[in-house]
Amino acid sequence: MINALTVDLEEWYHITGIDDYLKNADLNKYANRAFNNTMRLLDMFREAKVKATFFVLGCIAERFPELVKRIDQEGHEVATHGFYHDVIYKRTPEEFAKNLRDAISLLSGIINKKIIGFRAPDFSITEKSLWALDILIALGIKYDCSVFPVKHPRYGMPKAGRFPYKIKDDLIEFPPSTYRIFNYNLPVGGGAYLRIFPYWVVKAALKSLNKENKPANIYVHPWEVDPEQPRIKMPAARHFTHYANLDKAEKKIRALISDFRFTTVREVLGIV
Numbered sequence: 345m346i347n348a349l350t351v352d353l354e355e356w357y358h359i360t361g362i363d364d365y366l367k368n369a370d371l372n373k374y375a376n377r378a379f380n381n382t383m384r385l386l387d388m389f390r391e392a393k394v395k396a397t398f399f400v401l402g403c404i405a406e407r408f409p410e411l412v413k414r415i416d417q418e419g420h421e422v423a424t425h426g427f428y429h430d431v432i433y434k435r436t437p438e439e440f441a442k443n444l445r446d447a448i449s450l451l452s453g454i455i456n457k458k459i460i461g462f463r464a465p466d467f468s469i470t471e472k473s474l475w476a477l478d479i480l481i482a483l484g485i486k487y488d489c490s491v492f493p494v495k496h497p498r499y500g501m502p503k504a505g506r507f508p509y510k511i512k513d514d515l516i517e518f519p520p521s522t523y524r525i526f527n528y529n530l531p532v533g534g535g536a537y538l539r540i541f542p543y544w545v546v547k548a549a550l551k552s553l554n555k556e557n558k559p560a561n562i563y564v565h566p567w568e569v570d571p572e573q574p575r576i577k578m579p580a581a582r583h584f585t586h587y588a589n590l591d592k593a594e595k596k597i598r599a600l601i602s603d604f605r606f607t608t609v610r611e612v613l614g615i616v
């Protein structure tokens with residue numbers, strides 16, 4: 345069974361839901377950690393001989409076009425994470441369409457290939473923003489990885505599918521992985537969940553998915569392998585989930601990519 349490995353390529357300060365706190369932070373003082381952190385991920389993936397899908401933020405591609413080229417040249421898939429790290433349900437359909445069109449044309453101009461995959465910042469395709477699916481289809485997107493089948497204060501559609509399915513017309517939804525336990529979808533697919541759960545829990549969950557012949561969809565961020573990143577003042581619960589176990593993430597990602605088989609989303613879905 346081959347699984348999807350994905351990276352949301354963004355800066356360490358692209359943190360949703362804490363706008364009031366970010367306003368007070370001097371972000372420019374610390375900018376540009378994404379380049380080096382992404383290079384570290386690329387090194388890890390090369391060593392383990394795995395390919396991944398990078399959902400690249402437009403504003404990062406604008407600053408580091410060479411990095412996007414490098415990702416493509418190393419055989420990974422370049423997909424889009426939108427232009428700015430803003431959640432869809434706070435935008436109008438017109439604003440979302442314009443930003444996404446700009447992001448796609450920037451990326452496809454850099455690598456000279458079609459961009460067919462999308463993940464919304466903070467999984468922000470929810471009941472409130474299902475209109476976004478029509479825009480994805482109109483802009484040539486073939487698959488989406490944004491509809492998280494979990495209950496969460498900021499995102500999620502708990503009753504949505506857990507494995508790849510057609511969400512609208514021919515648009516495929518491949519959600520981040522969850523483990524079904526006590527009638528509840530436990531997110532195990534990456535980010536804070538991957539950092540906070542002991543590795544054996546994640547490993548057991550993925551093993552059980554693969555045993556059922558289901559591919560997992562795992563996501564990581566460049567800032568998660570950067571324990572030295574500056575800390576932004578934010579509410580305690582959010583501070584915990586954002587910064588927990590940053591010093592252990594690299595080890596966990598290395599273990600995952602050595603214990604399981606991974607490739608790009610495009611390849612797992614068989615899109616040619």
Ligand SMILES: [Zn+2]
Nearest residue numbers: 352354465466
């Ligand atoms: Zn993101």
